[in-house]
Amino acid sequence: MLSVTGLAKGFGGRPVLQGLDLEVAAGEVVALVGPNGVGKSTALRCIVGADTPDEGEVLLGEHRLDTRQPQTRRAVCAVLGDLGILPDLTVAEHLDLLARGHAVEDPAAIVAGALDEAQIEHVCDQLPGTLSSGQAQRFALATAMVRPWTLLLADEPEQRLDDAGRGWLGDWLAGHAAAGRAVLVACHDPEVVRRSGARIVTLEGDV
Numbered sequence: 766m767l768s769v770t771g772l773a774k775g776f777g778g779r780p781v782l783q784g785l786d787l788e789v790a791a792g793e794v795v796a797l798v799g800p801n802g803v804g805k806s807t808a809l810r811c812i813v814g815a816d817t818p819d820e821g822e823v824l825l826g827e828h829r830l831d832t833r834q835p836q837t838r839r840a841v842c843a844v845l846g847d848l849g850i851l852p853d854l855t856v857a858e859h860l861d862l863l864a865r866g867h868a869v870e871d872p873a874a875i876v877a878g879a880l881d882e883a884q885i886e887h888v889c890d891q892l893p894g895t896l897s898s899g900q901a902q903r904f905a906l907a908t909a910m911v912r913p914w915t916l917l918l919a920d921e922p923e924q925r926l927d928d929a930g931r932g933w934l935g936d937w938l939a940g941h942a943a944a945g946r947a948v949l950v951a952c953h954d955p956e957v958v959r960r961s962g963a964r965i966v967t968l969e970g971d972v
């Protein structure tokens with residue numbers, strides 16, 4: 766489903782990614798692991814087009830992954846920790862907006878299900894800026910529950926989750942893979958990696 770070839774990216778003349786090759790098939794979770802600063806987030810950002818690679822090719826199926834295309838935006842869900850939050854919309858209103866933007870059937874039911882699954886029902890009328898850090902992370906994950914996708918990219922989705930939350934996260938990722946979707950996740954938590962059944966890709970380089 767996702768095919769990355771020769772991805773290279775540097776900052777200020779300092780190379781970070783130097784020819785990364787990566788495949789993520791439908792039905793699998795791939796975990797990008799490696800030390801702080803090795804380039805996991807940079808790889809995800811370049812793949813999804815949030816950053817421009819210096820070299821390399823990113824294919825979604827047979828075509829270049831291009832988030833200017835509506836069908837690509839529908840297929841690819843990125844949870845990269847840079848949620849574009851509208852400060853005066855509540856958690857529930859954000860999710861509702863997202864569901865409607867993706868023209869899902871019965872958005873109210875989808876949003877209710879996501880609030881329940883992410884366990885943020887009790888804070889659904891709060892503004893995002895008032896959430897605890899773990900609740901904010903659950904809210905970020907809930908954005909992936911109210912819209913269709915076939916490829917999920919998530920940058921350290923385990924961050925700030927409690928033990929139970931990290932266990933749930935691993936199972937949730939595994940469930941999507943079992944349903945035939947593809948997941949690429951940068952992750953520092955071995956337990957999440959294990960529970961998600963991820964294939965591990967280790968990034969190595971100068972950090």
Ligand SMILES: Nc1ncnc2c1ncn2[C@@H]1O[C@H](COP(=O)(O)OP(=O)(O)OP(=O)(O)O)[C@@H](O)[C@H]1O
Pocket residue numbers: 776777781799800801802803804805806807808951972
């Ligand atoms: N916009 C930028 N300008 C300059 N350097 C950058 C920029 N973005 C990332 N870097 C550098 O690129 C390197 C890779 O960063 P990146 O965030 O991809 O690492 P990471 O593997 O995700 O790390 P972590 O595990 O800490 O999240 C780091 O040395 C970082 O400082």
